[in-house]
Amino acid sequence: MRILIVEDDALLGDAIQAGLKQSGYAVDWVRDGALADQVLATEPFDAAVLDIGLPRLSGLEVLRRLRGRKATLPVLLLTARDTVDDRIQGLDCGADDYLVKPFDMGELTARLRALVRRASGNTGPLLQIHDVELDPAAHRASYQGKPVDLSATEFALLHALMLSAGRVLSRAQLEEKLYAWGEEVESNAIEVHIHHLRRKISPTLIETIRGVGYLVR
Amino acid sequence: MLRKPSLKRHILTLALSAILLVWLAAAIFTYFDARQELNEVLDAHLAQASTLLVAQASHELEEVETDHAPMLHKYSRRIAFQVWEDGRELRLHSANAPQTPLGKQEQGFSDATINGQHWRVFSAWDDSSSLLIHVAEQAEVRDALARNIASNLLRPLWVALPLLAIMIWWAVGGGLRPLTRLTREIEQRAPDNLAPLDATATPAEVTPLVERLNQLFVRIGSTIENERRFTADAAHELRTPIAAIKAQAQVARGATDDAARIHSLDGAIAGCDRATHLIEQLLTLARLENVTADALEPCALHTLAARVMAEIAPAALDKGVHLELADGDEVVIPGLPALLTVMLRNLIDNAIRHTLPGTTVRLEVSSIQGSPCIAVCDDGPGLQQDELEKISRRFYRPPGTAASGSGLGLSIVSRIAEIHGARLSLSSGTSNPGLKVTVSFPHAVQ
Numbered sequence: 141m142r143i144l145i146v147e148d149d150a151l152l153g154d155a156i157q158a159g160l161k162q163s164g165y166a167v168d169w170v171r172d173g174a175l176a177d178q179v180l181a182t183e184p185f186d187a188a189v190l191d192i193g194l195p196r197l198s199g200l201e202v203l204r205r206l207r208g209r210k211a212t213l214p215v216l217l218l219t220a221r222d223t224v225d226d227r228i229q230g231l232d233c234g235a236d237d238y239l240v241k242p243f244d245m246g247e248l249t250a251r252l253r254a255l256v257r258r259a260s261g262n263t264g265p266l267l268q269i270h271d272v273e274l275d276p277a278a279h280r281a282s283y284q285g286k287p288v289d290l291s292a293t294e295f296a297l298l299h300a301l302m303l304s305a306g307r308v309l310s311r312a313q314l315e316e317k318l319y320a321w322g323e324e325v326e327s328n329a330i331e332v333h334i335h336h337l338r339r340k341i342s343p344t345l346i347e348t349i350r351g352v353g354y355l356v357r
Numbered sequence: 358m359l360r361k362p363s364l365k366r367h368i369l370t371l372a373l374s375a376i377l378l379v380w381l382a383a384a385i386f387t388y389f390d391a392r393q394e395l396n397e398v399l400d401a402h403l404a405q406a407s408t409l410l411v412a413q414a415s416h417e418l419e420e421v422e423t424d425h426a427p428m429l430h431k432y433s434r435r436i437a438f439q440v441w442e443d444g445r446e447l448r449l450h451s452a453n454a455p456q457t458p459l460g461k462q463e464q465g466f467s468d469a470t471i472n473g474q475h476w477r478v479f480s481a482w483d484d485s486s487s488l489l490i491h492v493a494e495q496a497e498v499r500d501a502l503a504r505n506i507a508s509n510l511l512r513p514l515w516v517a518l519p520l521l522a523i524m525i526w527w528a529v530g531g532g533l534r535p536l537t538r539l540t541r542e543i544e545q546r547a548p549d550n551l552a553p554l555d556a557t558a559t560p561a562e563v564t565p566l567v568e569r570l571n572q573l574f575v576r577i578g579s580t581i582e583n584e585r586r587f588t589a590d591a592a593h594e595l596r597t598p599i600a601a602i603k604a605q606a607q608v609a610r611g612a613t614d615d616a617a618r619i620h621s622l623d624g625a626i627a628g629c630d631r632a633t634h635l636i637e638q639l640l641t642l643a644r645l646e647n648v649t650a651d652a653l654e655p656c657a658l659h660t661l662a663a664r665v666m667a668e669i670a671p672a673a674l675d676k677g678v679h680l681e682l683a684d685g686d687e688v689v690i691p692g693l694p695a696l697l698t699v700m701l702r703n704l705i706d707n708a709i710r711h712t713l714p715g716t717t718v719r720l721e722v723s724s725i726q727g728s729p730c731i732a733v734c735d736d737g738p739g740l741q742q743d744e745l746e747k748i749s750r751r752f753y754r755p756p757g758t759a760a761s762g763s764g765l766g767l768s769i770v771s772r773i774a775e776i777h778g779a780r781l782s783l784s785s786g787t788s789n790p791g792l793k794v795t796v797s798f799p800h801a802v803q
Binding site for chain 2: 155156162243246
């Protein structure tokens with residue numbers, strides 16, 4: 141899953157990036173509102189963490205423009221302003237959730253998981269397709285009731301496919317979900333991870349649509 | 358308990374005292390005036406009476422049987438007369454007249470004391486100079502009359518005073534009503550209600566008070582608003598570094614490799630440093646709120662600048678920034694050395710934070726047309742024209758600022774300049790484009 145962080149504070153942005161990476165997300169970080177607006181208009185993300193007080197363009201304005209483009213991307217607002225009015229304004233601008241600084245990294249990741257889950261149409265915390273069960277919070281996967289040991293990238297890949305169950309995801313789309321900018325992606329990386337997943341879980345779990353991409357049904 | 362002075366009581370006391378005083382003065386004046394008038398009139402009466410007596414006595418003395426004249430009026434008891442034949446034999450006298458001559462003189466007015474009583478006497482001879490006539494009147498009568506007139510004047514006062522008191526009380530109450538209304542309005546105000554009072558219906562005497570109050574309300578309002586904004590801003594500014602510290606610490610706890618853990622711990626420590634710096638700046642600013650420019654002492658700016666630069670130099674060198682103090686004559690100004698040190702440190706610190714490594718921060722102490730100046734120049738990115746105006750606002754940091762600062766440095770500098778009556782101005786530097794901050798002091802030490 142790929143998350144965009146928009147935060148102008150160097151130390152805080154660095155911490156959120158590191159924390160989300162620990163949870164297996166691909167994380168991109170921009171430090172000003174105008175750049176965030178550009179990136180959100182052109183790149184696909186699964187969720188965004190948006191600070192309100194930003195240089196050049198405020199977080200609320202970024203949000204307003206995003207919703208103006210009819211984008212349904214889940215957005216979590218991050219701010220130091222905590223009056224009821226501030227929260228109402230933030231939510232009314234199109235935010236899906238709201239977190240006041242200082243916050244708990246665990247809570248931030250949990251809220252992001254909930255946002256992504258709801259956005260994908262799932263209501264329960266566990267994703268389940270056939271005999272495969274995925275617990276995004278605990279980073280655990282099981283097949284036919286038995287735990288399966290997956291690497292962070294394998295887990296993220298399976299998570300992405302299961303979130304979009306029934307839809308084909310291209311290799312490029314999967315790469316975008318798995319890797320942040322600047323991260324080196326080997327040309328056959330996705331194929332290798334798919335191969336591992338098939339071996340660890342079931343050869344029939346992930347179907348290949350040749351020349352198009354992969355899907356889970 | 359001491360009773361509060363009451364305006365109403367005060368005015369009442371003053372008015373009644375004034376009335377009493379004026380009335381008493383009138384009575385005393387009347388008393389003396391009446392006595393003088395009475396003296397004239399009664400003297401004339403005495404003279405006239407004697408003339409009548411002379412006229413009558415000379416014709417009818419032989420026919421008078423009795424040596425007593427009848428009492429005709431209550432005052433007549435106090436009037437006496439004697440008719441002496443040839444000035445030796447008492448022929449006729451009033452009942453209250455003594456047997457001795459009333460007057461020592463034989464002609465005109467005189468005062469006599471007989472049996473302890475004071476008499477006013479008029480003496481005259483008849484035409485044939487055979488009869489000496491004394492007509493006398495007790496002086497007591499005259500005084501009593503004058504006193505009567507004066508006390509008659511005072512008598513209505515005892516009725517008038519309470520009446521006047523009631524009327525004055527009522528009138529003063531009416532006159533003070535706008536004040537009472539104002540008092541009630543202010544009393545009933547909610548403590549946070551700073552809306553202006555209505556000054557249109559108030560009388561001219563009270564209007565300045567209302568206007569001053571309204572000005573005060575505006576000032577208090579803006580002070581409160583400022584404080585509120587400052588507190589909110591301060592809390593906001595503190596939340597970000599604390600959020601960073603917490604997030605970094607949590608990331609460090611969850612890190613699987615040492616490099617990542619150390620990176621996060623370093624981040625947490627840097628966050629602590631930033632929070633500390635911010636808190637120190639906030640405290641400095643808070644302390645400056647109450648500083649006034651008394652007890653100024655001579656401060657040598659050049660020496661002071663050199664000392665502050667020496668103090669900061671190691672940190673500057675760490676960042677690869679050179680410090681340079683321009684040569685110049687010593688300039689001594691009246692100032693508070695501790696505050697000037699804080700000011701210089703903030704100016705240089707700001708310049709170092711925002712300039713690029715490998716460049717130079719220059720400080721210049723000079724005296725331009727008698728006005729001592731400190732100027733700090735850097736080769737940083739400088740500021741846009743619109744940002745030059747916003748920069749000394751509290752917590753303002755220009756967009757895209759990479760350097761971490763509290764956003765309070767220039768607020769502190771600005772406040773210290775204000776305490777010294779100095780002017781703070783910002784302009785573009787000399788290169789790349791740079792920023793030049795100048796503090797101009799009003800005058801050097803005379």
